[in-house]
Amino acid sequence: MAWRELKKRLSEFLEIPGDVMLDLPRIVMVGNLQIFIENHHGILEYTPELVRINVSGGELQINGSGLILRNILPDEICVEGEVKTVTFVR
Amino acid sequence: MFLFKLLSYLVGYVSIAIRGEHPEKFINMAAIRGICLWDIRRLGENCVQVNVRLSAVHPLRHIARQTGCRFRTTKRRGMPFLWMRVRRRRAMLPGALLFVLGLYMLGSFVWFIDVTGNHRLNKAEILAVADAAGLHRGMPKWDLDPDRVEKAVREQLPGVSWAGVYVKGTKVTIQVVEAALPGKISAGPAHIVAQKAGVIKEMLVLAGHPAVKEGETVLPGQILISGIVPPPEEPKPPAVPPGEAQPAPKEPAYVHALGTVRARVWYEGYGEAPLVESGRRPTGRTETRICMKIGSREIILFGPRKIPYALYEKDTSVKELPEWRNLRIPVELITEKYRELENYREVRDRESARRLAMQKAMQSVQAQMPPGDKILRRQFTDLVVKQPENLVRVKLFVECLEDIGVEKPFTPVPGPGASPLPGGANPPVRPPDGIPPAPAGHGPH
Numbered sequence: 001m002a003w004r005e006l007k008k009r010l011s012e013f014l015e016i017p018g019d020v021m022l023d024l025p026r027i028v029m030v031g032n033l034q035i036f037i038e039n040h041h042g043i044l045e046y047t048p049e050l051v052r053i054n055v056s057g058g059e060l061q062i063n064g065s066g067l068i069l070r071n072i073l074p075d076e077i078c079v080e081g082e083v084k085t086v087t088f089v090r
Numbered sequence: 091m092f093l094f095k096l097l098s099y100l101v102g103y104v105s106i107a108i109r110g111e112h113p114e115k116f117i118n119m120a121a122i123r124g125i126c127l128w129d130i131r132r133l134g135e136n137c138v139q140v141n142v143r144l145s146a147v148h149p150l151r152h153i154a155r156q157t158g159c160r161f162r163t164t165k166r167r168g169m170p171f172l173w174m175r176v177r178r179r180r181a182m183l184p185g186a187l188l189f190v191l192g193l194y195m196l197g198s199f200v201w202f203i204d205v206t207g208n209h210r211l212n213k214a215e216i217l218a219v220a221d222a223a224g225l226h227r228g229m230p231k232w233d234l235d236p237d238r239v240e241k242a243v244r245e246q247l248p249g250v251s252w253a254g255v256y257v258k259g260t261k262v263t264i265q266v267v268e269a270a271l272p273g274k275i276s277a278g279p280a281h282i283v284a285q286k287a288g289v290i291k292e293m294l295v296l297a298g299h300p301a302v303k304e305g306e307t308v309l310p311g312q313i314l315i316s317g318i319v320p321p322p323e324e325p326k327p328p329a330v331p332p333g334e335a336q337p338a339p340k341e342p343a344y345v346h347a348l349g350t351v352r353a354r355v356w357y358e359g360y361g362e363a364p365l366v367e368s369g370r371r372p373t374g375r376t377e378t379r380i381c382m383k384i385g386s387r388e389i390i391l392f393g394p395r396k397i398p399y400a401l402y403e404k405d406t407s408v409k410e411l412p413e414w415r416n417l418r419i420p421v422e423l424i425t426e427k428y429r430e431l432e433n434y435r436e437v438r439d440r441e442s443a444r445r446l447a448m449q450k451a452m453q454s455v456q457a458q459m460p461p462g463d464k465i466l467r468r469q470f471t472d473l474v475v476k477q478p479e480n481l482v483r484v485k486l487f488v489e490c491l492e493d494i495g496v497e498k499p500f501t502p503v504p505g506p507g508a509s510p511l512p513g514g515a516n517p518p519v520r521p522p523d524g525i526p527p528a529p530a531g532h533g534p535h
Contacts, residue, residue: 042118048132069130072121 025055032083035062038076043069051079061087102144102168110159113138119153120146144170198231202261210268211249219246220255220264231257239264279344279502282315282495284308288353291491298347308353314495315347318502344502351495354466357458359486361450363443366480368435370401375430383422399430443482444472451486463490 004022011021019026019039028036037053037060044052044059046069051062067081108116113136120127125146133139140161142150147163154161176182203225205213220226223242225234236255243253243266251269255262282298290304298315302308321340379393409423438446448470466489473483 042121043114046114046117046130046132046138069117070128072117072127072130074121074124 023056025053025060027060027086029083029086032064033080034070035079035083035086036076037079040075040077043072043077048081053077058088058090061085061089063087098141098143099168102166102170103141104144104147104163104167105139105141105165106147106150106161107133107164108138108140108154108159108161109136110154110157111136112157113159115157116153116159116161119157120150123149123153125149125153139164144168197260200225200227200229200231200234200257200260200262203227204261204263205266206263207266208268211247211266216243216247216250216264216266219243222246225255225262225264231260234262278346278499279317280346280497280499281313281317282347282349282351283498284310284312284314284351284353285494285496286310286355286492288355288492288494290314290351290353292350292352294350296348297345298349300349302351308494314351315349317345317347317500319343319345347497349495350493352491353494354489355492355494357455357488357490359451359453359455359458359488360483361447361452361454361486362481362483363438363446363450364481365440365443366435366437368433370431371434372403373430373432375399377428379426379428381424381426383420383424385420388424393426397428399428401431401433402428403431404428440482444484447482447484448486451484455486455488459488459490460492463492465490 007022008018010016011018018024023039025040026038028038030036037055039055040060041054041056044054046052046067048067049063049065051064051067051069053060053062062079062083063085064081064083067079067083070078070080110116117127117130117138117140120142125142127140127142129139129141131139150161153159203217203220205216208216219242220239223239225239234257236257239255240253243255243264244250247266249268249271250266252267254265256265281301287307287309290302290306290308293300293302293304293314295315298317299319301313301316308314320342377394377397377399379397380391382389382391405427407425409425411419411421451470452468467487468489469487471485471487473485475483
C-alpha cells in the first residue's frame with residue numbers, strides 16, 4: 001500500500017491525472033442515459049438491470065433498467081439505458 | 091460513432107446470439123483481443139446478442155471454444171450480404187445499368203423547345219425557322235448547332251433583332267428580342283378631324299387643305315385639315331368659243347393630311363370635402379399568417395394563431411400545386427395578410443376643407459386631361475346650397491391648350507365635281523366611321 005500512496009502523492013505533486021498515473025477508471029455520465037467507463041478491466045456480469053464492471057481497486061456496479069452495452073473496446077465500455085445508481089464495491 | 095457504423099456496414103457485420111454459462115467471459119476475452127463488439131443486449135438467461143464485424147467472426151470461434159460458449163448468427167447486414175443477394179439476381183445489375191444508360195441516352199435529346207421574348211411574332215413562326223435550321227423536337231443534342239439556329243432566326247425573321255439559343259438539359263430555349271419597327275404611316279388619303287370641341291388657337295398645316303380658321307369653334311368629328319386639295323385657281327379663260335369642248339374641270343388632289351391643330355378646350359371638374367369626416371383607415375400595423383391546407387385541415391406554419399387586432403381587413407392569396415391530368419394534390423399554401431384598421435374622425439375648418447375639395451376637383455380634371463396639356467386658366471367656383479351643410483363643394487373650370495387633331499382616312503369619290511370642295515365654309519361634320527365624303531349639296535346635315 002505504501003507504493004500506491006507514494007504514487008498518489010507523486011501524481012498530486014506533478015498534477016498528473018489519477019487515471020493515467022494510478023490506473024483508475026475515468027467515468028463519464030451523460031445524464032442518466034449513458035455511462036462511459038475508461039480503463040476498465042472487463043465486465044463481470046451483465047443483465048438489463050445490473051452491470052458489474054471490474055476496475056482497478058474494486059468493482060463498479062451500475063443499477064438501472066433496460067441496460068445495454070453499446071460498445072466494448074479494450075479500454076472503454078459504454079453502457080446505455082436508464083441508470084439508477086452507480087456504486088463502488090471494494 | 092457514425093463513421094464506425096458506416097464502415098461496419100461497408101465491410102459487413104452480423105448479429106450473433108451467444109449461449110453459454112458466462113457470456114460475460116466471452117465478451118471480455120473478445121474485448122481484450124481487440125475485437126470490437128457493440129449493441130450487446132441480453133436475450134434471456136445465458137443468452138446474449140452481440141453485433142460484430144464480419145472479419146472478426148472467425149477469431150470468435152476460438153474464444154467460444156475456450157469459454158465454453160456457442161454462438162450462431164441471427165442477422166447479416168452490410169454491403170457484402172447485399173452484394174451476394176444482388177449476384178443471385180442475375181437480371182438486376184444489367185437492369186440497373188440499362189436504366190442509367192437509358193437515362194443518359196434520353197437526357198441527350200431535345201424534348202422541349204421554348205420560345206421567350208416574343209410579343210408580336212408568332213411562336214410557330216419562330217419554331218418553323220428554327221426547324222429549318224435543324225432544331226426540332228426529338229433530335230440528339232450533339233447535332234444541335236445553336237449558332238446556326240441563332241443566325242437563321244436572326245436573319246430570316248425581319249422582326250427579330252437578336253436571338254439566343256440556350257440548351258439546358260433536355261430543354262432548348264430560343265430567346266428573341268424583337269426589333270422596334272417604325273410606326274406605320276398609312277399611305278392613303280386622310281383628313282385630320284377634331285377629337286373634341288374647342289376653339290382653334292393655332293394651326294400648322296404640313297399637308298392638305300386647311301378647313302377651319304384660327305379662332306373658329308369646332309365640334310368633335312369636324313374636319314380641320316382636309317385631305318382633298320382643290321385644284322389651284324386659274325384665271326378663267328376669257329371666252330370659250332362655242333362649238334369647242336369645255337375644258338374638263340381639274341380633279342382635286344387627294345393627300346394624306348398632316349399638321350398640328352391646337353385648340354383651347356375646356357374641362358370641368360368637381361370636388362367636395364366634408365367638414366367632419368369619419369371612417370376607417372389602416373394604422374400601418376400588419377400581421378402575416380402562412381397556413382398550409384392539406385385536404386380540409388389547416389396548419390399554421392408561421393404567424394399568430396389569433397389576430398391581435400379588433401378591426402382589420404384581410405388579404406388572402408392561395409398557392410396551389412399545378413394540376414396534372416386529372417390528378418390534383420390537395421395541398422395549398424395560404425398567405426393571409428391582416429391590416430389593422432382604426433376609426434377616425436377629423437374636423438376641418440372651412441378653409442382647409444375648401445383646399446381639399448379644390449385638390450379633389452383638380453384630380454378629377456387631370457383624370458380627363460391627356461398628359462402634356464398646357465393649362466391656360468383655371469377657375470374655382472364654390473357651389474353654395476340653400477341649406478347650410480357640413481360639406482364644401484367646389485367646381486373647377488380648366489382651360490387648356492391641346493392638340494385636338496386626329497387622323498381619319500377616307501376613300502376619295504371619283505368623278506368630276508362629285509367631291510366637296512372644302513374651301514371657305516365648313517364642310518358638314520362627317521360621321522365618325524370612315525364613310526367617304528358625301529357629294530356636295532347632299533351632305534348628311
